[in-house]
Amino acid sequence: MGTIVEIKGLKKRYKKRKSKEYVEAVKDISFSVEKGEILGLLGPNGAGKTTTIKMICGLLYPDSGEITVNGVDIKENRLQALQHISAVLEGNRNLYWRLTVKENLQYFAGNRGLSAKTASGRIEELLQQFHLKDKENELVNRLSRGMQQKLAIAVAMLAESEVILLDEPTLGLDVETSYEVRELLRNIVKDEGRSIIISSHDMDVIQDLCKRTVIINNGKVVTNDKVENLLRLFDVRSYTITLGSPLSAKQEELLKQKFPY
Known part of the structure; x- marks a missing residue:
């Protein structure tokens, strides 16, 4: 399929507030993303996942390292590189809470340069695809967190970009909505061939959606x-041993010494 995103030797540090000390959020990160792939970025809170995501989508400049998107270096030609990327950061920050569902889609379609005619048809498709049609005139701040998350992903889809970055896309969702969002993401890759990078600390989400992490x-x-391959590392084997006769006192003592637990 070919590589769509290439990351080499990313580093980023921040200066602590009211201090001369620096915190190294990203020390040395390299990986690639294939076309049509859902790649997982897995790690605990504070591992550097979100900082990495923000550098890939151009919100932060790396101190060093390279990021290329569809062959375009983000340092040399930021605007051209970002034409190939859409992002949904944690907290649904790509939504306007005092606009309705449909108004959000219309606004961001205009931001992306879509004509009203083209946008109208695409918005209708997304409302149906994300099961938001009956909420199209609802203000975003009145929606459930799950509905907000679906809308945020739908807004990212408007750009028709080849790569979608998702930071903790199922965080705080109930079980049913979490599985609905996962199914939507699978279909985006299956039907439209896009690449998705999912940042999460939830192994269940990564295991369910990603072939590689x-x-x-x-x-x-x-x-x-x-x-x-990673799951094989957690394989556990157990054995049952049946003895032909009871152990002697000496044998029991030797067994306790060998296996104290």
Whole structure:
């Protein structure tokens, strides 16, 4: 399929407030994303996932390292590179809460340069696809968190970009809505061939959606492998041993010494 995003040697540090000290949020991160792939960025809170996501979508400049999107270097040609990316950051920050569902879609379609005629048809498709049609005239701040998250992803879809970045897309959702969002993301890749990068600390989400994951901890890549290979590391085998006769006192003592637990 080919590579759509290439990241090499990313580093980013922040200066602590009211201090001369620096915190290294990202120390050395490299990985790539294939076309039509859902890639997971897995790691605990504070691992450097969100900082990495923000650098990929141009909200932060890396101190060093390279990011190319569809062959375009984000440092050399930021605007051209970002034409290939849409992002949904944690907290649905790409929505206007005092606009309705449909007004949000119309506003962001205009921001992306879509004509009213083109936008109208696309908005109708997204309202149906994301099961938001009956909420199209509802103010965003009155929607449930799940509905807001679906709308945020629908807004990202408007851009027709090849890459979608999602930061904790199922955080705070109830179980039913979480699975609905996951199914929507699978269909986006299956039907439209887009690439998705999902940042999460929830292994269940990564396991369900991704064939490959990059595990980040303390600002570095710990591993980059297929999910099925990582799951094998947690395989547990148990054995049942049946003795032909009871152990002697000496044998029991030796067994306790060998296996104290």
